Amino acid sequence: MSAELSFEHVVYYGTREPLPIKDVVESLIGMDKIATTFLADAYSRLLGAEVLTVNALVEGLEEGSFIERFLLRLTFKDEASMDAAADKLRNLAIGAYHKLPGGGYPVIKATVVSGVIAALIATGTVYAINAAQPAGSNPSVSINLQDSPVIVIGAESYNMTPQEFMTIVESVAARDRKKLAENSVKVVAPAKREPGGSSVHIGEGTNIPAMDADIVTQAPAVFSMEPDEISESYDDVDLEIRATDRDSASRGWSGVIPHLTKTRVKLQLADAVDPHHLAGRFTVRANVIVHYRYSTAKKQYIPNLIEVLSLVEESAP
Known part of the structure; x- marks a missing residue:
């Protein structure tokens, strides 16, 4: 007690x-x-x-x-x-x-x-x-x-x-x-x-x-720090695959979204995404959530994880 x-x-x-x-x-x-x-x-x-x-x-x-x-x-x-x-x-x-x-x-x-x-x-x-x-x-x-x-x-x-x-x-x-x-x-x-x-x-x-x-x-009269992390959802974006691991959906993957990330970022695949459908492909269309971490040194948010929710199937010609 x-x-x-x-x-x-x-x-x-x-x-x-x-x-x-x-x-x-x-x-x-x-x-x-x-x-x-x-x-x-x-x-x-x-x-x-x-x-x-x-x-x-x-x-x-x-x-x-x-x-x-x-x-x-x-x-x-x-x-x-x-x-x-x-x-x-x-x-x-x-x-x-x-x-x-x-x-x-x-x-x-x-x-x-x-x-x-x-x-x-x-x-x-x-x-x-x-x-x-x-x-x-x-x-x-x-x-x-x-x-x-x-x-x-x-x-x-x-x-x-x-x-x-x-x-x-x-x-x-x-x-x-x-x-x-x-x-x-x-x-x-x-x-x-x-x-x-x-x-x-x-x-x-x-x-x-x-x-x-x-x-x-x-001491500042009023102070509010930026959140440590924020997340943004993006639909139907180009995702360039830079590293793959067919045996895991959360380890060994990295990629780039050209207009959002300048360097490769860790990828994490949702349960609905089959790693075998991505392995061997250079670019796919996908719905994603990009997670950003705030850098106090750079005073800006830096992408640190791309969560791949689903792949966008290309329409037949």
């Missing part, structure tokens, strides 16, 4: 003016998406216990310097997993305060919860900044995330080096970089509302160091 633990979590914006409702709603949606998509995996790895889901519940909103208060509810596989996580948390709580190298704000060990979120949001925002750059340009953010205060704090809270901590964070982020980037920007966006921007603290108390000013300043 599953078991639950709940933790308090805070996002603090050092704003001076009231925020538009739309910005607040979008930031809450962004936090919810990050929590439900990434945190179960992150906490499972860091706590050594299987977390099934994480839900973010809003406890309250406070004006002035705007504060969003959440309750993070972690659902574990069973009580044994919850007990293992609780034991790990108790062990991490030894030595309640640490300081950043060179001096700085003390960090409370409760950042075992918020520190992971801060690290993911910083990572996702940097993804968004770099993805928004024109093709061929150098990324505008040169900051080394391993030196960022939010990363150092997160690593300290788990008795890890920043490098070890970032390895786990980036592995979790790889689940869906697009979703993480889009929703991290939503969380950071309220801090960009005022001229010159404001600070964002992710964790209990305003003494938690703010996210790096360079990241907040350069």
